[in-house]
Amino acid sequence: MPAGLKTVILLSFVLAVGFLLIILSCALWANWLPLLVALTFVLAPLPNALFAHCGGDDFSSHDSSGPVDLGRFLTSIVVVTGFALPVVLTHSEVVRPGACVMSIIGGALVYGTILAYSAVFRQDDEYD
Amino acid sequence: MSLPRSDYDPRRVCLNPFPDFNFNLGKHRRTIGIYLAGALFALANWTFLDAAILSAHAHAPPGDVEIPPPVHVAFVDWVPGICSLLGMLIINLIDKDRIRGDDYGDSSAVWRARLFLFIGFAFMAGGLAGSVSLLVLKYIMKDYAEQYTYYGYANVSQNVALMLSAVVLWIAQNAQTEYDYSLTL
Numbered sequence A: 001m002p003a004g005l006k007t008v009i010l011l012s013f014v015l016a017v018g019f020l021l022i023i024l025s026c027a028l029w030a031n032w033l034p035l036l037v038a039l040t041f042v043l044a045p046l047p048n049a050l051f052a053h054c055g056g057d058d059f060s061s062h063d064s065s066g067p068v069d070l071g072r073f074l075t076s077i078v079v080v081t082g083f084a085l086p087v088v089l090t091h092s093e094v095v096r097p098g099a100c101v102m103s104i105i106g107g108a109l110v111y112g113t114i115l116a117y118s119a120v121f122r123q124d125d126e127y128d
Numbered sequence B: 001m002s003l004p005r006s007d008y009d010p011r012r013v014c015l016n017p018f019p020d021f022n023f024n025l026g027k028h029r030r031t032i033g034i035y036l037a038g039a040l041f042a043l044a045n046w047t048f049l050d051a052a053i054l055s056a057h058a059h060a061p062p063g064d065v066e067i068p069p070p071v072h073v074a075f076v077d078w079v080p081g082i083c084s085l086l087g088m089l090i091i092n093l094i095d096k097d098r099i100r101g102d103d104y105g106d107s108s109a110v111w112r113a114r115l116f117l118f119i120g121f122a123f124m125a126g127g128l129a130g131s132v133s134l135l136v137l138k139y140i141m142k143d144y145a146e147q148y149t150y151y152g153y154a155n156v157s158q159n160v161a162l163m164l165s166a167v168v169l170w171i172a173q174n175a176q177t178e179y180d181y182s183l184t185l
Helices: A002-027 A035-043 A046-051 A066-091 A097-120 B026-056 B075-093 B096-100 B107-140 B146-174 B178-184
Strands: none
Touching: A002 A035, A002 A097, A035 A066, A035 A097, A046 A066, A066 A097, A066 B026, B026 B075, B026 B146, B075 B107, B075 B146, B107 B146
């Protein structure tokens, strides 16, 4: 279907731009620490994906179990870590402010792509 | 035979019940609260790590004479945060239904759950008090420059944010879902 195809192409383009920004922020100043931001944002949806199927017994189906909560808590921690890491590194003058801004924008693009992808191509059997 | 008063619930923890937080967030209230708690938790730890990393990389401004900084973030600075973390862990390991006594269990289990809740909150309060005393004793009393008292302020804000995170998590997990409403109604 053409609509899905367009979305895929757009999302992959945005993902490529995000990674480009992150790698550029490392390579321009020859300091490869901001690459950790890419790693963080790639790992960010992992806890939710892991713990999403732990909840959901038959009748209290939506969001009221411990493992699901833990997954959300961890996801939130990882996302904030992704934004905080370059700021902290800039504050202690390990990386340049330019690299900080570029890696934050790139990381946000990567994470936004992952979120948008999972929102658009959600499996149809999740009926809530 | 004397009946208990109608407004008296023997299962509740506090003499004055927690205020009922009815924000208009609908059924996502619990989810939003948990995300917020996680964000606060990460923010707290990054605030302190910022101070620690800054202390490890401290140097004089360029062109100035290189003097070794008078104070560093040492292990003492980590202790309040570790106390708060332990307290948060203990608080969240307690089964919430056990405190409310929903499983009609023996009263000693409820008593033990409340004891551990108290220990957890005592750890958190101890962490907060420790961070404040650290700020005063280690940084303010010695008249360091602003650059160095920042370590102490970061420590205090770490512990405040950890406590806020625990409170938000507690409220979010105790929020009544739609399902509970339909049961009580």
